[in-house]
Amino acid sequence: MEDKDVKKEEHKGRKHVEDSQGDPRIIAFVCNWCTYSGADLAGTSRMKYSDNVRVIKLPCTGRIDPLFIVEAFKKGAKGVLVSGCHPGDCHYTSGNYHSRRKYATFRDLLGYLGVDLDRVEFSWVSASEGNKWVSIINEFTDKIKSLPGKSTDIFTKK
Amino acid sequence: MANTKTDEKLQKIAKDLLESGEVSLVIGYAKGSNLQRMRPVFITKAEDAGKLSFNPHAVQDLAVFLKKPEVKKFGKIGIVVKGCDEKAVNALIQEYQISRDNIKIIGMECNGVIRQSLADKGETNLSESAVYDKCLICEEHIPVLYDFLIESEEPKLVLSGNVKPYSGIEKLESMSAEEKNAFWAKEFDKCIKCYACRQACPLCYCSRCIVEKNMPQWIDTNSEETGNAQWNLIRAYHLSGRCIGCGECERACPVNIPLMLINEKMAKDVYNMFGYKSGLDINAKPVFGVFSESDFNDFIK
Numbered sequence: 001m002e003d004k005d006v007k008k009e010e011h012k013g014r015k016h017v018e019d020s021q022g023d024p025r026i027i028a029f030v031c032n033w034c035t036y037s038g039a040d041l042a043g044t045s046r047m048k049y050s051d052n053v054r055v056i057k058l059p060c061t062g063r064i065d066p067l068f069i070v071e072a073f074k075k076g077a078k079g080v081l082v083s084g085c086h087p088g089d090c091h092y093t094s095g096n097y098h099s100r101r102k103y104a105t106f107r108d109l110l111g112y113l114g115v116d117l118d119r120v121e122f123s124w125v126s127a128s129e130g131n132k133w134v135s136i137i138n139e140f141t142d143k144i145k146s147l148p149g150k151s152t153d154i155f156t157k158k
Numbered sequence: 159m160a161n162t163k164t165d166e167k168l169q170k171i172a173k174d175l176l177e178s179g180e181v182s183l184v185i186g187y188a189k190g191s192n193l194q195r196m197r198p199v200f201i202t203k204a205e206d207a208g209k210l211s212f213n214p215h216a217v218q219d220l221a222v223f224l225k226k227p228e229v230k231k232f233g234k235i236g237i238v239v240k241g242c243d244e245k246a247v248n249a250l251i252q253e254y255q256i257s258r259d260n261i262k263i264i265g266m267e268c269n270g271v272i273r274q275s276l277a278d279k280g281e282t283n284l285s286e287s288a289v290y291d292k293c294l295i296c297e298e299h300i301p302v303l304y305d306f307l308i309e310s311e312e313p314k315l316v317l318s319g320n321v322k323p324y325s326g327i328e329k330l331e332s333m334s335a336e337e338k339n340a341f342w343a344k345e346f347d348k349c350i351k352c353y354a355c356r357q358a359c360p361l362c363y364c365s366r367c368i369v370e371k372n373m374p375q376w377i378d379t380n381s382e383e384t385g386n387a388q389w390n391l392i393r394a395y396h397l398s399g400r401c402i403g404c405g406e407c408e409r410a411c412p413v414n415i416p417l418m419l420i421n422e423k424m425a426k427d428v429y430n431m432f433g434y435k436s437g438l439d440i441n442a443k444p445v446f447g448v449f450s451e452s453d454f455n456d457f458i459k
Binding site: 074087102104114115123154 | 330331335336337338339340341342343346368376384387388391392394395398399420423424427428431432445446449450451453454455457458459
């Protein structure tokens with residue numbers, strides 16, 4: 001086998017790995033106190049949900065900078081979910097209220113610049129809502145999978 | 159060219175301020191290299207006050223200089239502002255960038271400024287089609303806050319309604335995601351990452367901008383499509399709820415990206431969602447510094 005072929009084979013192999021790990025990829029930015037615990041509950045209760053999602057835990061939705069969403073899109077994520085405590089339940093009292101204001105605006109801006117708004121999702125999931133977490137992830141994955149293949153955004157390299 | 163009555167009033171105020179020591183610097187406009195151009199001028203001596211002038215060619219937003227350390231070191235500053243520029247001063251006071259006590263605002267009643275591109279071709283009359291879009295939607299012909307007010311000798315702008323300001327916004331809003339995507343991809347493709355928009359903006363005052371932070375590097379610094387979109391998106395996001403609509407970013411842009419279509423859209427959305435307009439009240443809290451329990455919640459599951 002020539003070097004070139006080896007490279008090709010390697011490339012194929014890598015592609016295969018990517019496929020098995022779930023394509024389209026969905027990134028979920030979650031808060032430590034509510035949604036992460038909710039996802040944990042889903043796990044310990046042995047509930048199954050789509051393996052397309054990758055969960056990134058942060059202290060609070062207030063810490064989830066809109067830049068993170070842009071970065072996820074840039075790195076090739078098809079969908080981004082931001083999830084935190086229900087209004088009134090924030091561990092830091094008001095982080096989720098602040099982020100709600102930010103995201104209401106940021107979502108408009110994303111839509112205005114041509115990002116399909118079906119690709120971003122926001123939710124409140126409490127520590128006891130393992131069920132809600134599972135259904136949100138599954139519905140979101142279905143929605144992302146049903147998007148037309150060419151749905152692009154201005155952040156991903158063409 | 160002879161001084162107009164407006165110029166005389168302006169010069170007298172500046173002279174008195176400097177002579178009495180109430181301010182040590184007056185930022186204003188002086189006549190430029192031709193009749194259709196004005197340029198910023200920094201007056202530190204009372205005898206130089208005669209340089210000051212004002213007319214519908216005074217397009218610059220002088221509030222941008224208030225963020226500069228070399229200007230701040232003068233301490234007490236007098237500044238000549240139009241209604242739109244004055245909102246930038248208010249926003250800076252709101253965000254604790256300058257103190258109200260350190261600034262004397264010389265407000266100019268303004269009925270619009272003439273587009274520089276037209277002025278360079280000799281346009282001197284204020285008319286609906288000659289002024290910037292911001293002047294057509296202006297509600298602050300008289301600045302909202304001032305220490306001195308100089309009334310305008312220019313006739314009021316007559317609006318027939320034939321020229322639609324920021325008509326691009328409605329057009330874009332009605333487009334599909336893909337069409338919008340194509341539109342902005344084309345616009346941002348032109349961007350050369352010169353950051354003139356940031357430098358010209360009175361409210362972009364961070365001493366270290368997000369684009370200069372490289373651990374981690376959030377925004378690609380090379381000028382190619384993806385990094386350009388990121389930069390323009392983040393700048394627009396950082397200005398949403400803050401932009402006062404002076405339009406300096408768009409005027410400074412060397413490749414003519416219609417930045418005000420984004421900024422105006424965000425200002426409109428913030429007003430619709432939170433009922434907040436930037437730069438109108440120095441005692442108001444910035445819109446993203448506060449929240450309400452009953453905020454817009456429809457998009458969250």
